[in-house]
Amino acid sequence: MSTFTEVPQAAPVAVFKLTADFREDSHPKKVNLGVGAYRTDDCQPWVLPVVKKVERMICEDQSLNHEYLPILGLPEFRSSASKIALGDDSPAIKEQRVGGVQSLGGTGALKIGAEFLRRWYNGTNNTATPVYVSAPTWENHNGVFSDAGFKDIRPYRYWDAARRGLDLTGFLEDMEKAPEHSIFVLHACAHNPTGTDPSQEEWKKIADVMKRKKLFVFFDSAYQGFASGSLEKDAWAIRFFVSEGLELFCAQSFSKNFGLYNERVGNLTVVAKDGDNLNRVLSQMEKIVRTIWSNPPSQGARIVAKTLTSPELFAEWQGNVKTMADRVLLMRSELKSKLLAMTTPGTWEHITQQIGMFSFTGLNPKQVEYMIKEKHIYLMASGRINMCGLTTKNIDYVAESIHEAVSKVQ
Amino acid sequence: MNCKIGFYIVKEYLSWWSEVQMGPPDPILGVTEAFKRDTNPKKINLGVGAYRDDQGKPYVLNCVRKAEAQIATKKLDKEYLTIGGLAEFNKACAQLALGPDNEVLKSGRSITVQTISGTGSLRVGANFLSRFHTVAKDVYLPKPSWGNHTPIFRDAGMQLKAYSYYDPKTCGFDFKGALDDILKIPEKSVIMLHACAHNPTGVDPRPEQWKEISALVKKRNLLVFFDMAYQGFASGDIDRDAWAVRYFIEQGHNVVLSQSFAKNMGLYGERVGGFTVVCKDAEEAKRVESQLKILIRPIYSNPPMNGARIASTILNTPELYKEWLVEVKDMATRIIRMREELVGNLKKEGSTLNWQHVTDQIGMFCFTGLKPDQVERLTKEFSVYMTKDGRISMAGVTSGNVGYLAHGIHTVTK
Numbered sequence: 001m002s003t004f005t006e007v008p009q010a011a012p013v014a015v016f017k018l019t020a021d022f023r024e025d026s027h028p029k030k031v032n033l034g035v036g037a038y039r040t041d042d043c044q045p046w047v048l049p050v051v052k053k054v055e056r057m058i059c060e061d062q063s064l065n066h067e068y069l070p071i072l073g074l075p076e077f078r079s080s081a082s083k084i085a086l087g088d089d090s091p092a093i094k095e096q097r098v099g100g101v102q103s104l105g106g107t108g109a110l111k112i113g114a115e116f117l118r119r120w121y122n123g124t125n126n127t128a129t130p131v132y133v134s135a136p137t138w139e140n141h142n143g144v145f146s147d148a149g150f151k152d153i154r155p156y157r158y159w160d161a162a163r164r165g166l167d168l169t170g171f172l173e174d175m176e177k178a179p180e181h182s183i184f185v186l187h188a189c190a191h192n193p194t195g196t197d198p199s200q201e202e203w204k205k206i207a208d209v210m211k212r213k214k215l216f217v218f219f220d221s222a223y224q225g226f227a228s229g230s231l232e233k234d235a236w237a238i239r240f241f242v243s244e245g246l247e248l249f250c251a252q253s254f255s256k257n258f259g260l261y262n263e264r265v266g267n268l269t270v271v272a273k274d275g276d277n278l279n280r281v282l283s284q285m286e287k288i289v290r291t292i293w294s295n296p297p298s299q300g301a302r303i304v305a306k307t308l309t310s311p312e313l314f315a316e317w318q319g320n321v322k323t324m325a326d327r328v329l330l331m332r333s334e335l336k337s338k339l340l341a342m343t344t345p346g347t348w349e350h351i352t353q354q355i356g357m358f359s360f361t362g363l364n365p366k367q368v369e370y371m372i373k374e375k376h377i378y379l380m381a382s383g384r385i386n387m388c389g390l391t392t393k394n395i396d397y398v399a400e401s402i403h404e405a406v407s408k409v410q
Numbered sequence: 411m412n413c414k415i416g417f418y419i420v421k422e423y424l425s426w427w428s429e430v431q432m433g434p435p436d437p438i439l440g441v442t443e444a445f446k447r448d449t450n451p452k453k454i455n456l457g458v459g460a461y462r463d464d465q466g467k468p469y470v471l472n473c474v475r476k477a478e479a480q481i482a483t484k485k486l487d488k489e490y491l492t493i494g495g496l497a498e499f500n501k502a503c504a505q506l507a508l509g510p511d512n513e514v515l516k517s518g519r520s521i522t523v524q525t526i527s528g529t530g531s532l533r534v535g536a537n538f539l540s541r542f543h544t545v546a547k548d549v550y551l552p553k554p555s556w557g558n559h560t561p562i563f564r565d566a567g568m569q570l571k572a573y574s575y576y577d578p579k580t581c582g583f584d585f586k587g588a589l590d591d592i593l594k595i596p597e598k599s600v601i602m603l604h605a606c607a608h609n610p611t612g613v614d615p616r617p618e619q620w621k622e623i624s625a626l627v628k629k630r631n632l633l634v635f636f637d638m639a640y641q642g643f644a645s646g647d648i649d650r651d652a653w654a655v656r657y658f659i660e661q662g663h664n665v666v667l668s669q670s671f672a673k674n675m676g677l678y679g680e681r682v683g684g685f686t687v688v689c690k691d692a693e694e695a696k697r698v699e700s701q702l703k704i705l706i707r708p709i710y711s712n713p714p715m716n717g718a719r720i721a722s723t724i725l726n727t728p729e730l731y732k733e734w735l736v737e738v739k740d741m742a743t744r745i746i747r748m749r750e751e752l753v754g755n756l757k758k759e760g761s762t763l764n765w766q767h768v769t770d771q772i773g774m775f776c777f778t779g780l781k782p783d784q785v786e787r788l789t790k791e792f793s794v795y796m797t798k799d800g801r802i803s804m805a806g807v808t809s810g811n812v813g814y815l816a817h818g819i820h821t822v823t824k
Contacts, residue, residue, distance in 0.1 A: 002664065002690035003598075003633055007542050010700040013707055016492065037489060045487035059482050065468045066717075067460060068678045071439070104526065104710035111709050120430045143708035216426065247426050261490045262715035273425035283433035290436065290558060291565045292709065294529035298679035299716035 014139070018378050027376035031394050033385040034378050036192070036357050037261055038226075038324050041391045048259045048320040050313055054303050064302075069295045071286045073102020073267075077301035080308035081267035085221060085235055085250055092242050096275045101268040101285045102296045106222045106253025107140060109268035113218060113249045114148035115288045116281070121216065122181045127151045130182040132174070134158035136382060138192045141185055141220070156184065159194045164350040164362055166196050168205070175209040183216040188250065189234040190227035190356020193384035197227075197355055203237045207244050217241055217248035225257045227356040229325035231318065247272050254304050256357065257321050263300030328357065331390040338399035345406050359385050367405040375401040437557060438797060445795040453793035454811050456802035459609070459774045460678055461643075461741055464808045469741070471676045473733040477723040480730075486719075491712045493703040495524020499718040502725035503684035507638060507652055507669055514659060518692040521699040523706070524713045527683040528639045528670030529558065534685050535635060535666050536566035537705050538698075539600055543633060546598040552576070552588075554799065556609045556637070559602065573601070576611045581767030581779045583613045589626060597631045605638035605667075606651040607773020610801040614644070614772055620654045624661050634663045639670040644773045646742035648674075648735065664688040671721050673774065674738050680717025745774065748807040755816030763823060776802050784822040792818035 012020075018034035040046045058064060072078065078100030083093060092098050103109035114131075122129045127149045133141045135155035145153050156178075157170025175184070186206075191197055198206060210217055219241075224234045238250055254265040268285075272278040289295070307313045336351040351359055363371065363383035371377045377398060379385045390398060435443070441457030463469045494500065504515060504522040514520045525531035536549075549563045552575035560570050573595065574587030595601065603623075608614055615623060627634060636655050642648040658665055664687075671682040685702070689695040706712075724730045746769075753765045768776055780788065780800035788794045794815060796802045807815060 002694060003543060004687070004689060004694055004698055007694070007697045007701055009697045010704045012700070013493070013703065045489050047485075047488055051488075056482070059478060065470050066474070066677050066679050067468050068458075068672075071436070104714065107707075107711040108709070121426060124429070140708060140711070147708040255490075260488055262488050262712070264710060264712070264714040272427060277425040277427040277430070280430045280432045281427050284430055286436070287433045287561070290529075291562045292530070292533055293526035293681065294558070295679070295681075297526070297681040297714040297717065300714065 015380065018380065022378045025376055029394075029397055030376040030378070031389060031398055032378050033389040033398070034380060036256070036386050037388065038256065038259060038357070039388045039391070041327065041393075043389070043391050043394070046259055046324070048317070050307055050316040050320050051259060051303055053316075054306050054313060057306065058299075058302055066298065069102070069298050069301070071289050071295050072282060073100070073296045074298065074301040074305055076309060077305040078102055078267060080305055081252055081254070082269040084224065084231060084308060085238055085252055085269050086242060086271070087232070087235065087239055090239070090242070092271050097272045097278050099270045099272075099278050099282045101270070101282070101289065102301055103251075103266040103268050104264040104293065104296060105255055105266040106220065106251050107144065107266070108264065108293075108296075109251035109253070109266040110141070110144045110220065111148065111292070112285060112288055113251055113268050114145050114150070115292075116285060117183060117216070117218075117249075118149045119288070120281075120284060121183070130154055130179055132156045132178060132182055132184045134185070134187065134191070136193055137185070137187075138220070158191075159196065159360065161362070164347065164360070165353070166198055166202065168198065168202050172205060172209055175206070175213060175215060178213060178215060180214045181216065183218055184210065185218050185220055186237070188219045188221035188224065188238050190223035190358070192222065192356070193358050193380065193382055194360040195354030195356050195358045196350075196360070198237070200236060200240070203240055207241050207246070210241075211244060211246060217246055219248060219250040221250055222253040223256055223356050224252070225318070225321040226325055229322040229329075231321075242271055254300070258304055258307075258317070260300045260303065263303070264297060265300035265304055328387045331387050331395065332359070334392075334395055335390060335399060338395065339402065342399065342403045344403040357386055357388055359387055361385055361402065363402070363405060367409045370405045370409045371401055375404070377401050441795050441797055444789075448793050448795075450793035452811075452814055454795065454806060454815060456794060456796040456806040459673070459803045459805065461673060461676060461774070461805045462808070464744060464810070466806070466808050466810070469676055471734065471737045473724050473730045473737060474676060474720055476733070477720045477727070477730055480723055480727075481719055488715070491524070491715055491718075493706050493712050494699065495713045496715065496718040496722055498726055499524055499722035500684060502722055503669060504686055506648065506725060507641065507655055507667060507686065508659065509649065509652070509656055512656070512659070514688055519690065519695050520686055520688045521695045521702065522684050522686040523699070523702050524718050525668075525683040525685045526710070526713060527672050527681040528637070528668055529562065530681065531668035531670070531683040531685040532559070532562050532637065533566065534702065534705060535668055536563045536568060538687070538702060539633070539635075539666070540567040541705070542701065543600065546596065546600065546633075548596070549600040549602060549635070550595055551602045552604065552608070554610060555602065555604070559637075568600070571595075571599075575608075576613055576777065578779070581613075581777060582770065583615055583619065585615070585619050589622065592623065592626050592630060592632075595630055595632060599632055600635050601627060601632045602635045602637060603654070605636045605641070605655050607640035607644035607775070609639065609773070610775050610797070610799060611777040612771030612773050612775045613777070615654075617653065620657060624658050624663065628661065628663065634658055634665040636665050636667045638667060640673055640773050641669065642674040642735070642738035643742055646739035646746075648738070659688060664690065671717070675721055675724065675734070677717045677720060680720065681714060682717035682721050745804045748804050748812060749776065751809065751812045752807060752816055755813050756820055759816050759820035761820045761824065774803055774805050776804050778802055778819070780819070780823065787822040788818050791821070794818050
């Protein structure tokens with residue numbers, strides 16, 4: 001009798017299964033619009049030129065070794081990462097009430113934040129605190145918070161499928177009705193999967209309710225710079241909330257904006273009321289980190305820290321980020337023009353109104369199935385497409401296929 | 411925001427974190443902090459377990475540098491690894507532990523996932539057992555064990571118990587005590603065994619003792635969790651250091667195993683490790699693999715590439731692998747020599763105490779037998795930094811400081 005006889009086969013994670021299916025497909029025109037990673041116009045992964053440069057520098061620097069980083073991570077990385085989110089002239093940083101926990105990608109930052117909140121927020125070990133995630137949201141948000149022990153994870157209204165835009169009224173109502181001290185996971189920019197962000201005016205309304213109802217702000221910032229091409233613009237919401245005096249967590253990922261996906265580079269930025277609170281929080285973060293990974297991996301953090309702290313490299317990086325953002329914007333505009341030119345049924349303004357890597361096309365599950373089975377175009381059942389999967393070479397085929405799917409399948 | 415009332419500042423909003431207590435400093439890492447603050451030029455850091463060369467400097471292995479140079483020429487992309495990590499690494503990692511001709515590997519009845527070094531491996535393992543080994547919630551650790559084992563298992567939701575292991579009277583293995591305690595462990599409980607170079611004591615069972623432990627553990631129907639953080643580093647021979655793991659598997663134990671490449675490849679900060687589950691058959695291994703992925707995804711999604719790529723290159727490139735075996739042996743040999751020198755110097759100092767345990771013990775650490783007050787004196791009067799339990803990291807001992815160290819130890823123990 002095996003110990004593991006009763007272990008059931010788990011379903012594969014949907015987004016990775018999609019890529020696996022794509023790989024097995026031998027159709028010459030196949031297109032992968034699934035997983036969220038940047039692709040060039042030749043549909044190739046892109047290692048940022050600045051990253052190649054910095055990696056060479058690190059490789060050639062004989063003074064560097066592979067010793068353990070401190071538990072909370074590489075100090076230069078932590079401070080420069082938090083600075084990127086909050087701004088060079090951030091008063092909160094000047095007041096020394098901002099700290100960072102280097103983490104394994106954005107996921108790792110969310111994990112550490114969630115574990116901390118479960119232990120120390122709203123009482124001690126209070127697993128009953130409601131955690132609100134947007135409807136829809138990145139599917140792993142649910143997993144992170146429930147694995148951290150939270151028992152009550154609820155949706156807040158976000159995507160208005162009929163209007164294909166933000167359901168601000170529903171969003172604000174859900175916040176008003178939320179129990180005091182509920183945790184809200186907010187996408188800082190380039191909402192995943194809808195690509196629909198609140199405007200600055202709408203963010204102000206959201207911040208107002210969060211303050212009044214004493215809700216906890218947990219930003220997920222995975223696309224800073226990648227969304228609009230501007231670091232400042234993409235961090236506007238975070239900075240506004242901080243300027244309103246709110247304490248918050250911000251899980252940052254450098255997977256997309258640095259193209260460092262597999263090096264797992266992330267940072268949990270903590271903004272506290274003052275330095276004393278910050279220090280106590282960080283000391284408890286150390287305890288949490290120690291039993292999960294002890295200390296974080298060094299390579300990715302070194303690359304990012306070196307880039308962010310050198311004016312020349314920083315400027316080069318900004319250029320690389322803009323290159324990626326611009327290509328995505330171009331594909332959005334091209335896709336919309338082509339659909340309009342074919343007079344494809346439906347409205348397509350959302351393709352260019354939405355921002356970032358993803359677009360919620362509005363295709364329903366049957367239409368998605370048609371796209372995959374008949375046209376060998378792989379996208380998520382939700383109708384989410386990764387704009388990076390589009391190229392000048394495949395965009396006509398994709399536009400025609402969407403036209404077919406929408407016309408033939410109801 | 412703030413208004414002053416007399417001398418008091420009243421904050422308009424209280425922080426969310428007012429009730430958060432200051433966490434105590436890490437007992438091991440706190441030693442290095444104190445060491446850094448000390449201005450004594452003769453200071454020695456014997457705290458944390460990271461290898462140092464005979465100049466007391468961190469050592470980057472030549473095979474690592476070569477592997478890195480090789481990798482740089484390949485111009486690889488940075489796409490996400492799968493949740494289970496780099497396949498070539500996982501395969502080589504399992505082969506290193508089990509031996510390339512192991513029946514388990516041939517039959518495909520095990521699964522290895524890449525993890526965030528040893529800690530990450532233990533945590534994934536603990537989470538897995540907590541979720542799926544529901545028949546028993548208890549993990550039995552040797553007394554003492556690595557300090558971080560306890561909070562890892564506790565945070566994963568398991569309960570900690572202990573079995574006798576170290577005999578302070580002999581500074582050696584309490585074989586009888588261990589067997590007596592293991593005999594009493596309830597069936598199906600998890601028992602943690604250090605595969606080699608026990609941390610913190612440096613005391614390992616002899617092969618005949620391992621055989622008896624295996625038989626007893628089998629009789630008690632316990633689930634074996636091996637922690638192997640020092641393969642190659644203990645004796646200098648990777649097969650010898652993995653002997654216990656391979657023997658247990660041969661004897662029919664379907665073990666779970668954590669491996670770290672922090673020490674034996676000097677890849678500390680790159681976080682390279684593996685977690686292996688030996689299953690009944692390949693079908694079970696597939697089910698277990700699927701559940702490991704479900705566990706890992708909400709922690710960090712997928713593991714870091716850099717270190718695994720380096721380790722994989724070394725393990726899979728014959729010339730680099732050979733070079734690695736030599737370098738690991740050199741590191742282990744230097745440690746063994748330092749043990750001998752320490753004992754020799756203590757004798758020269760005139761110590762009449764029995765220091766045999768220093769050379770009997772194996773691996774990076776030595777349980778000196780020093781009492782807390784002696785440790786305190788050693789730190790205060792000689793600037794020798796170590797943990798309060800009397801553990802020293804032999805890697806911090808060099809031919810340049812061994813005489814001074816012996817002098818200090820003799821002074822506080824005579």
